[in-house]
Amino acid sequence: MASLDDMKTSEKSDTKPMAVNGETDFYIDPVMEKRIIRKFDMFALSQYTLIIILAYLDRTNIGMLPVLPALCFAC
Secondary structure, eight states: OOOHHHHHHHHHHHOOOSEETTEEOOOOOHHHHHHHHHHHHHHHHHHHHHHHHHHHHHHHHHHTTTTHHHHOSOO
């Protein structure tokens, strides 16, 4: 069984710098990247659409304020 000190030294020797001269050791799968970007775009687009709809409804409600007293028969 390896001692704790042996594990620490073996972990230190296996580590590599993350980037050297702007190059990375990461491989990005183009198919997976496309799927993830599309998934995020669909999420962002749905949120953006909801905000646009709420802004439109708010704008129409504010536009109805001057007309509201004329429509209120019981006031």
